[in-house]
Amino acid sequence: MPSTHRRRFLASLSAAPLLPAALVQSQSSSPEPGSPAALARHLAEVVRSRHGGQLGPGDLDDVTRLIGESLEGAEKLKAVKLTNADEPVTLFSARRPQPCAPGVSAPQATPPIGTRRPGDRP
């Protein structure tokens, strides 16, 4: 929404500071169910329920708009086809165990495949 529209919109809603503008507007125009705009309204409700006490007049309108923009951006990520094998690029890696404290058994090496007994964890 252009900022000029946003400001005008916010001014018109000063009497209902904690109700998202998008919800007020819903009486006349509802976004398509499942659309980013519709989901943004629901997520803005979560923000209101969790953090409404921290928000000032009109803030929830901005949050709703920002969530909608973010979700629209996320929709564009779906345009690239990925396979089931495409893993997220993350930093996590397992580390070799450090020496144990006294009285604690060190982890045992995993038995080779074929020597495991039923019930053994891989």
Place this chain on the structure above:
Amino acid sequence: MSALELMDLSLRELGRRLRARQVSAVELAEASLARLEAHGPRLGAVATLTRELALAQARQADEELRAGQDRGPLHGIPYGAKDLLATRGIPTSWGAEPLREQVFDFDATAVTRLREAGAVLVAKLAMVELAGGLGYNNPDASFTGPGRTPWNPDCWSGGSSSGSGAAVAARLVPFAIGSETSGSILTPASFCGVTGLRPTYGLVSRHGAMALSWTLDKLGPMAKSAEDCALVLAAIAGPDPHDPATVPDGFVWPERPSRRPERRPRLGALRHATASSVPAVKQAFEQSLAALRGFADVEEDVPFPDFPWGPAVGVIVDAEGASAFRDLIESGATRRMRAAADRVGGYQMLMTLAVDYLQALRLRGPMRAALDELLSRYDALLVPTRGGLAPRIGYDFDKQPDAAPSPRPAPSPSPDTKKPATPATIPAGNLAGLPAIALPNGFGPGKLPTSLQLLGRAFSEPRLVEIAQQYQAVTDWHVRRPEGIG
């Protein structure tokens, strides 16, 4: 020699004069501190002056040099650090009003390495609050006020390393450390007319640096020239057990000025590189290509891989930033941020869906592969660093998409736009963890600088700097300095 003239010298020349006893480290520190006091506030460039520490470090540097202990090319040279690097006992504000009094009891690894290299910390430099992670939408987004480019203080210095760019451009410090999540070194380098080097992800430890996005954040040098950047990078690069992202590779830059490369560089100018540029940027880019052809083979109209680069960076910064700053956001402290957008942006970020975040991370594999395949054919890709000039203070970024600050992507063009888009090299390079260097390459209306970006393969910094050095050997944009900084 005046303080301005001293701060205008290259790092090698400063080192030569220090070793020839023509100037002392204390004199250099005093010169830098005097200039920071005189010009720093006007430019919104300084968060904290570290006078006491600087003079102690400078005295030690002088004593060591007199005793024949030489720590290398940065020994005795003053510098400024972006105020997101932890410094023991000195406030580290992250640019944010709620954290103005924050003090750590340790030094960031980059600060430690610079100290070990003999460099002298004279200032913590101003920055956009929380490195812009909450979505600021105008230049006035730091408790120190808006950063101003010394070329025209009515205009923005860029972000989020605002103070680092302005302080180098105004010759307040010989070099500075900045950070980049998606554009925070390259953008201020462009708007301030300085050289900025974004290293490969993992080349420089982020230990002790504010985290905005663990998988994107990088630290890098900003200085007058490519070689100065290389000398600084050599001091701060290398593995660090405190930062699991660091790689074993270091970065070595020769003690002596480099010789000419053995073969002509092969460069690729991107298709639609200036599609979204203002005329001055387009003209400067074309002039740069002409200069580059003097020593390199330049292929034009090189297509750039088509991926949703900007949205992917946006989702990753939203998710990781929301996690990194969750306590701050949920406490309500972000309500005291400077920029109105930053007072509400965190709540939106908290609503990022996990599946969207993972989708963005999954895309980084094919994105990285596509970029590496393209870069395997070139030493570097060429594009204007920013398509626009520094916007005026008070400008609403939503009205000028290319000035959109890092790390947020520029707003998407409207669906009916037929005009081709400039390749999104800043989010792309950051998503793939690639190095890039921004070089001053001209001026536009209002004496505002323009900039050329060289984007290279991972760990190709030596080659990028070589090419940048060659470019700066045949141009003089990087040695020009603003008026009104005397």
